[in-house]
Amino acid sequence: MTGFVPPPYPYDRLAELTAIAGSLEGGAIDLSIGTPSDPPPQVVLDALATSDSERGYPASLGSLRYREAAAGWLAERFGVTADPRTQIGACLGTKELVVGLPRLLSLRTPELDTVLYPAVSYPSYAMGATLAGCRAVAVPVDEHWRLRLDDIHPSDARRALCLWVNSPGNPAGALDDLGAAAAWGRINGVLVCSDECYAEFTWDGPARTVLDAGAAAAHGGLLAVHSLSKRSNLAGVRAGFYAGDAELVHYLSEVRKHQGLMVPGPSQAAAIAAWGDDHHVQVQRDRYRRRLELLLEAFAEAGINVGMPEGGFYLWVAAPSGDAWAFARRLAEVTGVVGSPGEFYGDASPGYLRLAVVQPDDRIAVAAERIAAGMAA
Numbered sequence: 001m002t003g004f005v006p007p008p009y010p011y012d013r014l015a016e017l018t019a020i021a022g023s024l025e026g027g028a029i030d031l032s033i034g035t036p037s038d039p040p041p042q043v044v045l046d047a048l049a050t051s052d053s054e055r056g057y058p059a060s061l062g063s064l065r066y067r068e069a070a071a072g073w074l075a076e077r078f079g080v081t082a083d084p085r086t087q088i089g090a091c092l093g094t095k096e097l098v099v100g101l102p103r104l105l106s107l108r109t110p111e112l113d114t115v116l117y118p119a120v121s122y123p124s125y126a127m128g129a130t131l132a133g134c135r136a137v138a139v140p141v142d143e144h145w146r147l148r149l150d151d152i153h154p155s156d157a158r159r160a161l162c163l164w165v166n167s168p169g170n171p172a173g174a175l176d177d178l179g180a181a182a183a184w185g186r187i188n189g190v191l192v193c194s195d196e197c198y199a200e201f202t203w204d205g206p207a208r209t210v211l212d213a214g215a216a217a218a219h220g221g222l223l224a225v226h227s228l229s230k231r232s233n234l235a236g237v238r239a240g241f242y243a244g245d246a247e248l249v250h251y252l253s254e255v256r257k258h259q260g261l262m263v264p265g266p267s268q269a270a271a272i273a274a275w276g277d278d279h280h281v282q283v284q285r286d287r288y289r290r291r292l293e294l295l296l297e298a299f300a301e302a303g304i305n306v307g308m309p310e311g312g313f314y315l316w317v318a319a320p321s322g323d324a325w326a327f328a329r330r331l332a333e334v335t336g337v338v339g340s341p342g343e344f345y346g347d348a349s350p351g352y353l354r355l356a357v358v359q360p361d362d363r364i365a366v367a368a369e370r371i372a373a374g375m376a377a
């Protein structure tokens with residue numbers, strides 16, 4: 001076969017570790033995938049069940065109420081203005097948008113062929129470039145896991161369809177300088193796409209958006225993407241939005257209509273309720289923060305130093321021996337915890353393991369006890 005062959009899906013490579021971890025009492029404590037297990041709020045479930053929107057096709061762009069709810073949340077959370085009529089569109093969570101965007105950008109500007117993305121990052125930025133037949137060019141990150149914008153080669157910048165930034169970042173939990181990314185994009189004439197799906201879980205200062213850095217309210221050359229998957233424990237409902245540059249939002253929404261991409265009506269109703277409610281987010285923030293602290297204290301007791309992330313719900317642990325797979329295996333054998341080796345997030349961080357604190361409190365407590373008691377070198 002000479003055509004595209006999909007690479008093994010990263011999490012499918014964890015079957016052996018999961019089997020090892022599963023032999024401990026209570027089974028595996030799966031901290032490998034960032035899939036929420038805590039409940040969404042009841043108002044959201046009620047809205048999902050009672051929208052009466054099952055019969056007709058939903059608007060691909062999202063209903064005006066959906067976009068107004070997203071705009072209301074942007075204003076409330078970040079103090080930024082985005083016009084729900086021209087600057088916001090719906091997406092099915094954000095992964096499909098992240099992966100699909102390079103293809104649509106390259107159709108629009110065929111003379112450009114490059115996607116820039118952080119060297120240590122969520123793998124879908126690079127996959128979107130690959131599926132578009134474009135070049136995926138990793139931008140090096142510094143010792144704080146932030147983009148080294150000065151290291152982008154001018155010839156790559158000239159060919160770039162977009163630069164991705166992700167803050168708080170998956171997997172390392174860094175807060176990047178969104179203003180610097182936006183300025184780099186303006187100077188180089190490159191669209192800056194900011195994946196902000198962990199914004200509510202910002203531990204170091206207030207939540208941030210790249211739209212803060214837009215020229216007045218026009219947000220030219222900027223696109224922020226948001227999702228309810230993590231914020232409201234609604235990964236199964238598939239609701240998100242993209243917001244920013246009106247010309248780009250219009251183009252994307254027109255193409256997406258032809259693609260048949262629609263957030264289902266009941267999901268739109270649920271999302272409107274979710275964006276209107278802040279209480280459940282505060283509860284979830286407290287949960288994640290507690291769990292992060294519990295696990296990093298347990299590692300400290302075992303003599304393994306792990307820093308509190310600046311945001312997000314992942315611990316990014318340097319393997320004491322430098323071998324992430326060996327560390328992952330020992331963790332699975334001794335504690336039942338399954339984590340994700342750093343090579344899932346690019347070639348630049350092979351010695352790290354990512355742990356998502358998404359399991360319920362009682363399972364995290366078991367993990368913490370076993371780490372403290374059994375992981376000392």
Ligand SMILES: Cc1ncc(COP(=O)(O)O)c(C=O)c1O
Binds near residue numbers: 098122166235
């Ligand atoms: C950085 C980042 N962006 C986007 C997503 C996509 O999430 P969803 O498609 O559920 O919105 C994820 C999911 O883990 C993620 O970690």
